[in-house]
Amino acid sequence: MRRKKTLLALLTMLACSSLMFAGTVSGKVTYTGTPVRQKPIDMSKEPSCAKQHATPITTETVVTGPNNALDNVVVYISSGAPDDGQVPSQTITYTQKGCQYIPHVLPMHVDQEFEILNDDQTSHNIHPQPKINVEWNKSQPPGTPPIKEKYDKPEFIPVKCNIHPWMHGWFVVLKTSHFDVSKDGGDFKLPDLPPGKYTVTAWHEDYGTQTADVTITGSETKDVNFTFKAKAY
Amino acid sequence: MRFSSAILVIAILGLLTALAFAQDEPVVGPKPPVVVKPMESHIGNITGHAVDAKSDYRRYCAGCHGDYGDANGENAVWLDPKPRDFTIATFKCRSTLTGTLPTDQDLFDTIGRGLTNSNMPIWNTFTKQQRADLVAYIKIFSPRWDKEKAGTPISIPAEPPVTIESISHGQALFAKLECWKCHGTHGEGDGPSASTLTDSKDNPIRPYNFALGGNDSRFKCGSTNQDIYKIFMTGVDGTPMPSFADVIQPNDAWDLVHFLRTLQVHRHSKENEVLMGAHGVIPPYQDKGAPHAAAPADNKAPDGGQ
Numbered sequence: 001m002r003r004k005k006t007l008l009a010l011l012t013m014l015a016c017s018s019l020m021f022a023g024t025v026s027g028k029v030t031y032t033g034t035p036v037r038q039k040p041i042d043m044s045k046e047p048s049c050a051k052q053h054a055t056p057i058t059t060e061t062v063v064t065g066p067n068n069a070l071d072n073v074v075v076y077i078s079s080g081a082p083d084d085g086q087v088p089s090q091t092i093t094y095t096q097k098g099c100q101y102i103p104h105v106l107p108m109h110v111d112q113e114f115e116i117l118n119d120d121q122t123s124h125n126i127h128p129q130p131k132i133n134v135e136w137n138k139s140q141p142p143g144t145p146p147i148k149e150k151y152d153k154p155e156f157i158p159v160k161c162n163i164h165p166w167m168h169g170w171f172v173v174l175k176t177s178h179f180d181v182s183k184d185g186g187d188f189k190l191p192d193l194p195p196g197k198y199t200v201t202a203w204h205e206d207y208g209t210q211t212a213d214v215t216i217t218g219s220e221t222k223d224v225n226f227t228f229k230a231k232a233y
Numbered sequence: 234m235r236f237s238s239a240i241l242v243i244a245i246l247g248l249l250t251a252l253a254f255a256q257d258e259p260v261v262g263p264k265p266p267v268v269v270k271p272m273e274s275h276i277g278n279i280t281g282h283a284v285d286a287k288s289d290y291r292r293y294c295a296g297c298h299g300d301y302g303d304a305n306g307e308n309a310v311w312l313d314p315k316p317r318d319f320t321i322a323t324f325k326c327r328s329t330l331t332g333t334l335p336t337d338q339d340l341f342d343t344i345g346r347g348l349t350n351s352n353m354p355i356w357n358t359f360t361k362q363q364r365a366d367l368v369a370y371i372k373i374f375s376p377r378w379d380k381e382k383a384g385t386p387i388s389i390p391a392e393p394p395v396t397i398e399s400i401s402h403g404q405a406l407f408a409k410l411e412c413w414k415c416h417g418t419h420g421e422g423d424g425p426s427a428s429t430l431t432d433s434k435d436n437p438i439r440p441y442n443f444a445l446g447g448n449d450s451r452f453k454c455g456s457t458n459q460d461i462y463k464i465f466m467t468g469v470d471g472t473p474m475p476s477f478a479d480v481i482q483p484n485d486a487w488d489l490v491h492f493l494r495t496l497q498v499h500r501h502s503k504e505n506e507v508l509m510g511a512h513g514v515i516p517p518y519q520d521k522g523a524p525h526a527a528a529p530a531d532n533k534a535p536d537g538g539q
Binding site: 045122123125126127129131134135136137138139140141144145147162163164165 | 321323331332333377409410411414415425426429430431433468470471472473474475476477479480
């Protein structure tokens with residue numbers, strides 16, 4: 001019995017120490033070249049949404065910031081992460097507001113529950129179009145409860161609303177809980193990485209994927225930057 | 234000098250010919266055989282066997298749906314809407330919730346009924362056994378049928394009587410749920426979003442025009458009131474038509490069915506008779522409190538704004 005307790009204590013210490021020495025991968029996503037100009041969206045057919053935007057919004061296929069920063073890039077550990085299979089318990093949300101998807105890209109773990117909300121005064125239909133997972137299509141009028149869903153296979157799934165054809169977004173279903181989306185100037189951060197060798201993948205909906213190998217040896221922050229070549233059109 | 238250029242030309246020509254022959258030869262001869270898994274279907278007391286539908290499928294179905302069920306039959310390129318791709322196992326006509334597999338009965342009915350406004354004819358020339366065998370055969374193309382069971386059919390309560398009040402409430406729901414965004418205010422398939430619609434394979438697709446057709450007009454997934462109920466509650470998967478199962482109460486759904494019937498202006502129906510009895514005018518919906526508390530907003534201007 002005492003042996004068991006000692007073993008348990010040792011294991012707990014080991015687990016704590018691996019977290020104490022957890023490293024971080026952080027960096028910036030940028031682009032080179034000239035990205036295609038985003039098209040303005042005409043929401044005049046949906047006045048309740050149009051009036052939520054003081055200035056007309058544009059498509060969000062490529063969202064950039066100062067100093068060639070590239071936002072909305074999903075950066076994740078594609079191999080080497082030891083905790084694959086651990087589904088994060090927190091529920092994440094995908095909100096339809098002003099006839100836009102917020103966030104534009106929603107990364108999630110396989111089997112992680114997410115909620116879809118309609119904050120608009122108009123009906124939307126949520127129509128994700130997976131090729132590997134199961135396709136469904138649900139109506140969500142204003143004031144109706146959140147739609148709760150999850151996906152059981154990793155996939156990059158485009159999401160659309162057929163009623164408002166300008167609405168486009170992404171569900172990114174991953175086999176890891178180590179993911180982030182570049183934002184506020186292309187920054188991303190993947191904390192809590194125990195020592196080990198990892199492959200970090202960056203995915204952009206228009207520019208494709210890039211990978212980088214990184215080794216974490218202890219409690220350190222490794223800088224990994226990604227630079228995508230902008231498509232002219 | 235001239236002689237050497239001639240040799241050069243011959244050499245280049247020879248090289249080009251060699252290159253042409255060196256390219257991959259086109260695939261000729263028999264295609265790899267279709268592996269017929271031992272799938273079954275159960276319709277009433279009939280059991281369908283995939284293996285028994287092999288010749289029927291090749292003769293009657295493969296021309297559009299393809300030998301491999303991938304919607305790449307030789308006629309497919311000429312068809313609009315495109316044939317169903319059985320490798321995805323997404324089906325339009327279901328009694329089951331969106332995203333789930335249809336029941337054997339659903340597929341059996343679809344084959345027998347055909348799909349109006351498409352090239353899928355009414356296969357009433359088949360025996361029930363042949364249809365059941367074909368239902369089983371469709372299942373060999375997608376691994377979903379190996380792992381998943383068909384969804385549970387939605388429960389449909391008994392239809393309440395058709396009254397001008399139920400039609401009026403149905404009209405209010407048609408406005409509130411914004412069916413008109415695609416189907417148009419008169420159900421003529423000309424709503425503001427109609428021209429932008431595409432199916433899940435990015436092919437343009439039209440919303441259903443209720444007003445078109447005469448007394449024999451039917452929907453893609455049937456022609457009875459129960460069929461209409463099922464269509465909007467379960468959605469038409471693979472198309473922009475979503476499922477409303479989570480947002481319409483069963484009795485409200487019947488009211489919507491009654492209103493939708495009145496959009497079929499050339500079709501004799503109980504609903505059109507009731508409407509005629511009211512001099513062809515649908516009165517504005519009067520909210521009588523719960524359970525339709527949200528309904529007063531129904532007849533708002535289409536902008537839906539506040």
